[in-house]
Amino acid sequence: xxxxRNKMTQPQERKTRFFDSxxxxxxxxxxxxxxxxxxxxxxVVVYPFFYNVVLSFSNMSLRHFRDxxxxxxxxYIEVFRGQVFYTVFLKTLVWTFVNIFxxxxxxxxxxxxxxxxxxGKAALRTLLIxxxxxxxxxxxxxxxxxxxYEYGAINLFIARYLQMAPVEWLGKPLEAFSACxxxxxWLGFPFMMTIALGGLQSIxxxxxxxxxxxxxxxxxxxxxxxxxxxxxxxxxAITLGxxxxxxxxxxxxxxxxxxxxxxxxxxxxxxxxxxxxxxxRYGYAAALSMVIFAILLIFSLVFLKRTKASEAxx
Amino acid sequence: xxxxAKTQNLKLRILNLVLYFLLIGxxxxxxYPIVNVFSISLRPGNRLLSTSLRIIPxxxxxxxYKELFTQTQFLxxxxxxxxxxxxxxxxxxxxASTAGYAFSRFNFYGKKSAMVGLLVTQxxxxxxxxxxxxxxxxxxxxxxxxxxxxxxYTSTALPFCVWQMKGYYDTIPFSLEESxxxxxxxxxxxxxxxxxxxxxxxxxxxxxFSFMTxxxxxxxxxxxxxxxxLFTLPxxxxxxxxxxxxxxxxxxxxxxxxxxxAVALFLFLSRWLISGLTxxxxxx
Numbered sequence: 001x002x003x004x005r006n007k008m009t010q011p012q013e014r015k016t017r018f019f020d021s022x023x024x025x026x027x028x029x030x031x032x033x034x035x036x037x038x039x040x041x042x043x044v045v046v047y048p049f050f051y052n053v054v055l056s057f058s059n060m061s062l063r064h065f066r067d068x069x070x071x072x073x074x075x076y077i078e079v080f081r082g083q084v085f086y087t088v089f090l091k092t093l094v095w096t097f098v099n100i101f102x103x104x105x106x107x108x109x110x111x112x113x114x115x116x117x118x119x120g121k122a123a124l125r126t127l128l129i130x131x132x133x134x135x136x137x138x139x140x141x142x143x144x145x146x147x148x149y150e151y152g153a154i155n156l157f158i159a160r161y162l163q164m165a166p167v168e169w170l171g172k173p174l175e176a177f178s179a180c181x182x183x184x185x186w187l188g189f190p191f192m193m194t195i196a197l198g199g200l201q202s203i204x205x206x207x208x209x210x211x212x213x214x215x216x217x218x219x220x221x222x223x224x225x226x227x228x229x230x231x232x233x234x235x236x237a238i239t240l241g242x243x244x245x246x247x248x249x250x251x252x253x254x255x256x257x258x259x260x261x262x263x264x265x266x267x268x269x270x271x272x273x274x275x276x277x278x279x280x281r282y283g284y285a286a287a288l289s290m291v292i293f294a295i296l297l298i299f300s301l302v303f304l305k306r307t308k309a310s311e312a313x314x
Numbered sequence: 315x316x317x318x319a320k321t322q323n324l325k326l327r328i329l330n331l332v333l334y335f336l337l338i339g340x341x342x343x344x345x346y347p348i349v350n351v352f353s354i355s356l357r358p359g360n361r362l363l364s365t366s367l368r369i370i371p372x373x374x375x376x377x378x379y380k381e382l383f384t385q386t387q388f389l390x391x392x393x394x395x396x397x398x399x400x401x402x403x404x405x406x407x408x409x410a411s412t413a414g415y416a417f418s419r420f421n422f423y424g425k426k427s428a429m430v431g432l433l434v435t436q437x438x439x440x441x442x443x444x445x446x447x448x449x450x451x452x453x454x455x456x457x458x459x460x461x462x463x464x465x466x467y468t469s470t471a472l473p474f475c476v477w478q479m480k481g482y483y484d485t486i487p488f489s490l491e492e493s494x495x496x497x498x499x500x501x502x503x504x505x506x507x508x509x510x511x512x513x514x515x516x517x518x519x520x521x522x523f524s525f526m527t528x529x530x531x532x533x534x535x536x537x538x539x540x541x542x543x544l545f546t547l548p549x550x551x552x553x554x555x556x557x558x559x560x561x562x563x564x565x566x567x568x569x570x571x572x573x574x575x576a577v578a579l580f581l582f583l584s585r586w587l588i589s590g591l592t593x594x595x596x597x598x
Contacts, residue, residue, distance in 0.1 A: 029501050030420035034428075037413035037472060040405075044469035045435055048446035055446060110340060113333045126581055127341050130348065133580035135530030137548040138569040141555045142347050145354075145562065151363050153350050160367065186343070194584075240436070247439050249533050254552075272441045277537055282445060289442040296437040 055286035062280035075287035084271070085288075089295075092246060092267040095181065099245045102185045104238060107192025108230070114193075115200045125197075132190035140254035143183040144170070147255070170256070173264035180255045180265060184248065192237060199233030200226070239303060243296055249273050268292050355379070355566035362562045378563035379571075387542065388568060391550040395572075398460060398546060399528040402467045406475055406524030407517060409468070414479025414516075415505055419488070429480075432473040440533060443469075448537055463538045464528075471527040475520040482516030483509065522583050529576055547572045 056075055060068035079085055114125050131139065146153045147169035155166035169179045203226065211221045249269045256265040259274060266274070269292065276285035349369055356374040357364065364371065382388045416422070417429060447466055448457075456462040490512070491504040499507065510517070532548040539545060545553075551572065554565035 026420055026501075027422045030416040030422045033412040033416040033505075037409040037476065040409060040465070040469055041432075041435075041472065044447065044465050045443060048443045048450065049438070051446035051450070052442055055449075060449075106340075110337070113337055116330075116333070118330070118334070118337075124337055124341055126584070128337075128344055129581065129584055130344055130577065133577040134348075134573050135526070135548070135576055137530050137532040137551065138573055139347075141551060141565070142351050142569060145555070145565075146347060146350060153346070153367065156367050186347070243437055247437075249440050253533065269439045269441065272439060273533065276441050276445045277448075282449065285441060285445055289439050289445065292439040293437060293442055296439075297434065300437060 052286050052289060055283055056290050058283045058286075060282040060286075061284075062282075068283070071283070075283045076291070078284055079288050079291055085291075088266050088268055088271050091177070091265075092269075095177075095184075095252075095267050096242055096246045098181055099184050099188060100238065100241055103188040103192045103241060103245075104234070106185070106189040107194075108196045108234070110189070110193045111196035111200055112226075114197055128193060129190045131187045132194070134187070136187060136250045137254060139187045140183060140251050143179070143186070144255050144257070147179045171261055173261060176256050176261060176265045180252050183255050184245070184251045187251075188241070188245070192234075192241065195233060195237040196230060199230045202233075203229045239300060242303075243300065246296060247292075268295075351566045351569060354562055355570055357563055359563065363559060378567040382564050382567050382571075386550075386564065387545070388550060388571075390543065391545050391547050392571075394460075394544060395529060395546040398464055398467070399525050401460075401464050402471065402528035403521050403524045405464070405468045406471050406527075407521050409472060410475035410479045410520050411510065411513070411517060413476050415483055415509065417476065417480040418483035419491075429477075432476055435473045444534055444537065451538060457538060458541050458544055460544070463535060466534055466538070467528040467531065468524070470534075471524040475523055478519060478523070479513065479516050482513050486512050518583055522579060525579065526576060530572060 054070075057070050057072060058068045059071045059074070110128060114121055114128075118124075147155075149155060149166060149168055149171065152169070154169065158164050159166055167175055169175050207225045207229075208221060211225055216224070246267075247269050248267075252259070252265060252267055252270040253273065258278070259266045259270060263271075263274070268288070272285050272288045272292065275281045275288065353369050353371055354362070355378050356376070357371045358373045358375050358377065361371065361373065366372070417425060444466070447462070451457050451459075451462045486509055490508050494504040494508045495501070530548050531546070532552065535546050535549055536552075539549060542550075542553075547568070551565060551568050554561040554568060
C-alpha cells in the first residue's frame with residue numbers, strides 16, 4: 001500500500017449535485033459505503049458480544065431467566081475450578097493439532113503431486129475437492145452412519161477384508177473421538193490442498209530452472225525454493241484452519257451425537273454448546289465462551305508474531 | 315539417449331506411477347462415502363439394514379426419492395433453505411462489496427481497528443454470539459422466525475467476505491478509477507461501473523461463501539427454528555438420521571439432493587476460488 005489512497009481528495013472542478021457522491025468528501029463517501037455493514041455488525045456482533053460479557057458475570061439460567069442478577073467472577077471461578085475444563089481443553093488441543101497436522105501434510109503432498117504434469121490431473125483435482133464442497137452437516141451424519149457398529153460400511157470393511165473384530169466406534173470414548181477426527185480430516189484437507197496448489201502455481205518456473213542449472217536435487221529444490229515460497233501462503237491459511245478447527249462444533253456434535261458416550265468426546269466449543277442449549281446454564285456458558293475466546297486471541301497473537309505473518313495480514 | 319538419461323527417465327516413470335497410486339487411493343477414499351450414501355438411497359425399504367457392501371443393492375429402487383418428495387415435508391424444507399440462503403447471499407454480497415471497497419480505497423478514522431476487529435470476530439467461539447442472540451430473540455419473540463436466522467448467518471459470513479473483497483480491490487489499480495473520474499464519472503459510478511465488474515471473481519467467492527454458510531447450517535438453526543414447518547434441510551435430515559432403521563433411505567436420498575446444488579456451485583466456481591483465495595491470502 002505504498003501509494004496514497006487519498007488521491008481522491010484532490011479538488012476537481014465539477015458541478016456538485018444534490019445527493020451525488022461528488023458533493024461528499026471522500027471520507028463521508030467511505031462512511032456511507034460502510035454504514036450498512038457496520039449496522040449489521042453492530043447489531044449482531046458488537047452488541048451481543050457485550051451482552052455476552054454481562055451474561056458471563058450473571059447467574060442467568062433457565063431458572064433465573066427473568067430475575068437474573070450480577071454475581072461477579074463466580075462463573076469464571078466455576079469454570080476454572082472444575083476438572084472438566086482441563087480435560088476438555090486437553091482434548092481440544094489434541095483435536096486441533098491432529099487435524100491440522102493431517103490437513104496440511106495431506107493437502108500439501110497432494111498439491112505437490114497435482115502440480116506435476118499428470119494425465120487426468122484436472123479431473124482428479126475436482127474429485128479431491130469434493131469433501132470441501134459437501135455441506136459439513138451431511139459429511140458428519142454420513143460418517144456417523146458409516147461408523148455404525150452393525151451396519152456401517154467401515155466395520156463391514158474391517159470384518160470382510162481385514163478379518164478383524166468390528167470396532168465399537170460410537171460406543172467408546174477413544175474410538176468415538178477418533179471417529180470424529182477421521183471425519184474432520186476427510187473434510188478438511190481439500191482446503192489446504194487448494195491453497196497450497198494456488199501457492200505452488202505462483203512460484204516462478206525460472207527459479208526451478210536456475211536450481212536445475214546449479215545441479216540441485218529434487219530434495220534441495222523443495223527445501224530451498226518450494227518451501228520458503230509456499231510458507232507465506234500457508235501461514236495465514238494454517239492460522240485460519242487452526243481457529244476454524246478449534247471452533248468446529250458441527251463435526252463433534254453430529255458425529256458423536258452431542259458428546260456421546262457420556263460426554264466423553266467434547267471439545268471446548270461442543271461442551272459450551274451443551275451447557276448453553278441442553279443444560280440452560282447461560283451464565284456459565286457465557287463465561288466459558290469468554291475463556292475460549294481469550295485462548296484463541298492469545299494463540300493468534302503469539303502465532304502470528306512468531307511467524308511474522310502479521311505484516312502480510314495488512 | 316545416454317545411459318544416465320535412460321535411468322533418470324525410468325526413475326521418473328516409477329515415481330509418476332507411485333504418485334498415481336497415491337492420488338487414486340486418496341480419490342477413492344474421497345469418493346467412497348458418497349458412493350455409500352448413494353447405494354443406501356437405492357435400498358428397498360425392507361433391506362435398509364443390510365450388511366452387503368455392494369454398490370447397487372439387490373432390488374435397487376428409487377422408492378426413497380419418491381417417498382421423500384411425496385410423503386415428507388422435504389420440499390417445504392428445501393424451499394425454506396432456499397429462501398434463507400438466497401437472502402443471505404444477496405445481503406452478504408451487497409454489504410461486503412461496499413464495505414470492502416471503503417476499506418481498500420479510503421483512509422478514514424478507525425479503519426485499522428475496524429479491520430482488526432473483523433479479524434478478531436473470527437476467533438469468537440460459535441456460542442459467544444449465538445447464546446446472547448438466542449436470549450435476545452427469545453425476549454423479542456423472534457424464535458421461529460426467519461429474520462433472526464438470516465441476520466445471524468449474514469453476520470457470520472460477513473467478516474471473511476469483507477476481508478476477501480478488500481484484498482481483491484487492493485489488486486485493482488487505482489489509476490482505472492482516476493481516469494474514469496477524469497472522464498466525468500462520479501465516485502459511485504467509478505465504483506459500480508469500473509471496479510465492481512473487475513472484482514467479479516471476488517464477488518463470486520463472497521456469494522459462494524455466504525450461500526454455503528446458510529444453505530446447510532445446523533448448529534444455529536437447531537436452536538432458533540423449532541417448528542417443523544419452518545425447518546431447514548439440515549434439521550429435517552437430522553430427524554431422518556435419528557431414526558436410522560426406518561428412515562435411513564430417506565436420509566441418504568435427501569442428503570444427496572441437498573449436496574447437489576452446493577457441490578455443483580462449488581465445482582463450477584472452483585477456478586475462481588483458487589485464484590481468489592490465494593490472492594486474498596497473499597495480499598491480505
